[in-house]
Amino acid sequence: xxxxxxIKLAIIREVFEKGVFDAKKLMEINREDGIFTISGLRSxxxxxxxxxxxHEAAEKLAGKAxxxxxxxxxxxxxxxxxxxxWRKNLEKFNLSFNLHTVLSTLPVIYAAVGWGKxxxxxxxxxxxxxxxxxxxxxxxxxxxxxxGEKETPQCYFVTGYLKGLLxxxxxxxxxxxxxxxxxxxxEYCKFEVRRVQRxxxxxxx
Amino acid sequence: xxxLRKVGGxxxxxxxxxDGLLIASDVMxxxxxxxxxxxxxxxxxxxxxxxxxxxxGDIRRVIVEGESGKMISIGAGSNALLVVLTAPEAPLGLILxxxxxxxxxxxxxxx
Numbered sequence: 102x103x104x105x106x107x108i109k110l111a112i113i114r115e116v117f118e119k120g121v122f123d124a125k126k127l128m129e130i131n132r133e134d135g136i137f138t139i140s141g142l143r144s145x146x147x148x149x150x151x152x153x154x155x156h157e158a159a160e161k162l163a164g165k166a167x168x169x170x171x172x173x174x175x176x177x178x179x180x181x182x183x184x185x186x187w188r189k190n191l192e193k194f195n196l197s198f199n200l201h202t203v204l205s206t207l208p209v210i211y212a213a214v215g216w217g218k219x220x221x222x223x224x225x226x227x228x229x230x231x232x233x234x235x236x237x238x239x240x241x242x243x244x245x246x247x248x249g250e251k252e253t254p255q256c257y258f259v260t261g262y263l264k265g266l267l268x269x270x271x272x273x274x275x276x277x278x279x280x281x282x283x284x285x286x287x288e289y290c291k292f293e294v295r296r297v298q299r300x301x302x303x304x305x306x
Numbered sequence: 307x308x309x310l311r312k313v314g315g316x317x318x319x320x321x322x323x324x325d326g327l328l329i330a331s332d333v334m335x336x337x338x339x340x341x342x343x344x345x346x347x348x349x350x351x352x353x354x355x356x357x358x359x360x361x362x363g364d365i366r367r368v369i370v371e372g373e374s375g376k377m378i379s380i381g382a383g384s385n386a387l388l389v390v391l392t393a394p395e396a397p398l399g400l401i402l403x404x405x406x407x408x409x410x411x412x413x414x415x416x417x
Contacts, residue, residue, distance in 0.1 A: 161355065162352060162355060163347075163348045163351035163352045163355065164324075164351035164352070164354045164355045164358075165324040165325050165347075165351050165354075166324060166325055166326050166344075166347040166348040166349075166350065166351030166352070167325070167351065168325040168326060169325060169326025169327075169343075169344040169345075169347050169348050169351075170348060172326065172344065173344055274340075
């Protein structure tokens, strides 16, 4: 990695860690028209409980397959975020769009917008395999708040999001599995990331 | 999975968890097996909740007939499903018998 790139990444981490970046500064409210924007994008603010409500609705409609709907939603969001968020912003700062740059800045950026405290140190920056830990994951907290502790991991949206994000960055195929979950009584949420073969016949993961 | 392909009329098959994750598959190149797993689990789950809503009891299988083929989903124990794709003219009786046997084997493997 180039020295200038390393310096830029360090600056980005500092900016977010020291609180120089303030998400509120990007928000604009047009009370007259009832329009709220973040960085110029039309937005609304909804509580994280909406995720818990989505969980319940998906399970009501699709039974045991409810998690598949949430994972699909997360996966698509992650893929779009890789392209529309990460690629565009990294290019703006003349930084490479790859696993290393994304994973080394992701924890501070996502913590600044409320996803929880993310650790990517267990991930191999070249292959993307390993473990990602999220303390105070918003989805787990939402489930705990709405319906209490569950028997199995519950962060379906985040699981799908990480998969979509990693696939959007690398063009490869990943399997993300939540091994520990705060909503299931663990101290934090832990996601195992593995690469899998792309497509085709007789897949035995 | 590959044994099922030997049954006449079966073109693809997959074992998936009831919450939509792929366990194993024997699918054609153009099908994304993971997406297929999520879709078929959702289809089966929705059928189960609909039947439960009208108090019609547990479902035995879901059969969807299309112009170019049929899709059959059947339970393989409490946590998994077996899904197969067949040719439109495939003999349903024989296929149901074979996938019934296969689903019991899968259920046993996953115990």
